[in-house]
Amino acid sequence: MARLIRTHAISTDFFILIKVNRIRPSGLIMIISYVHLPIHMRSEFNLAMVLSSYVEGVRELACEILELMAKGLGVPHSFFSHLLRCFDSDSLLRLNHYPPVTLTDTSHSSFQRGTIGFGEHSDPQMLTLLTSNSVPGLQISLGNGVWVPVSPDPLAFCVNVGDVLQAMTNGRFVSVRHRAMANSLPTRSRLSMVFFGAPPPQATITCPSELLQQNQPLYRNFTWAEYKSHTYAHRLGEVRLDHFKIV
Numbered sequence: 557m558a559r560l561i562r563t564h565a566i567s568t569d570f571f572i573l574i575k576v577n578r579i580r581p582s583g584l585i586m587i588i589s590y591v592h593l594p595i596h597m598r599s600e601f602n603l604a605m606v607l608s609s610y611v612e613g614v615r616e617l618a619c620e621i622l623e624l625m626a627k628g629l630g631v632p633h634s635f636f637s638h639l640l641r642c643f644d645s646d647s648l649l650r651l652n653h654y655p656p657v658t659l660t661d662t663s664h665s666s667f668q669r670g671t672i673g674f675g676e677h678s679d680p681q682m683l684t685l686l687t688s689n690s691v692p693g694l695q696i697s698l699g700n701g702v703w704v705p706v707s708p709d710p711l712a713f714c715v716n717v718g719d720v721l722q723a724m725t726n727g728r729f730v731s732v733r734h735r736a737m738a739n740s741l742p743t744r745s746r747l748s749m750v751f752f753g754a755p756p757p758q759a760t761i762t763c764p765s766e767l768l769q770q771n772q773p774l775y776r777n778f779t780w781a782e783y784k785s786h787t788y789a790h791r792l793g794e795v796r797l798d799h800f801k802i803v
């Protein structure tokens with residue numbers, strides 16, 4: 557954990573240092589960006605070193621959380637975590653950049669407070685660990701149109717259950733629907749760094765027998781590759797796990 561905090565601090569500085577160019581296709585309200593990485597980086601900002609150390613630390617943290625969940629559910633210790641520890645685990649690190657878009661910026665005249673930057677969805681993987689700089693934007697859905705903002709804290713992780721963990725726990729843990737608002741701060745970009753813990757493509761997503769002693773299975777077995785291709789063939793906002801429900 558100490559190493560994770562150290563690497564997190566270095567990588568946050570690193571990502572703040574990178575040059576950011578916004579593309580503004582005429583007529584388009586935008587919120588799309590290039591991130592340029594300087595080629596001649598000082599040695600302490602060696603990208604590969606920082607990223608692999610970060611991913612190793614954040615993956616370990618995700619595994620520890622999954623092991624605590626397994627303990628709480630009374631299922632074998634590494635039933636969930638071993639999938640993230642597999643050498644061909646399909647886990648992913650994503651950086652999201654939300655450039656400042658101000659209400660007075662004429663090229664964004666139709667931009668309004670409340671514009672969504674990243675639409676409502678649940679993450680398809682098992683467990684998400686998200687951290688951001690101190691610019692707000694992330695919101696969690698409580699259902700019925702109620703959204704709760706998550707206070708941005710560069711030294712904290714927001715941990716979200718993903719669809720696959722919902723299926724593997726037979727609905728005991730529910731994947732959280734969330735979204736990110738476009739950034740209306742005039743001068744600062746919002747950056748989020750998201751680790752998605754996922755199984756290997758050919759892993760079968762199934763529920764442990766301990767969770768089926770008094771309950772019928774809610775979802776049929778599927779592979780992560782199958783779920784992923786279903787996910788990308790459907791819209792972000794759909795409840796994509798419903799397709800695998802046993803009716």
Ligand SMILES: O=C(O)CCC(=O)C(=O)O
Binds near residue numbers: 674693
């Ligand atoms: O940037 C954020 O706060 C949310 C991003 C997100 O939900 C995602 O990348 O799946």
Ligand SMILES: [Fe+2]
Binds near residue numbers: 677678679
């Ligand atoms: Fe997400």
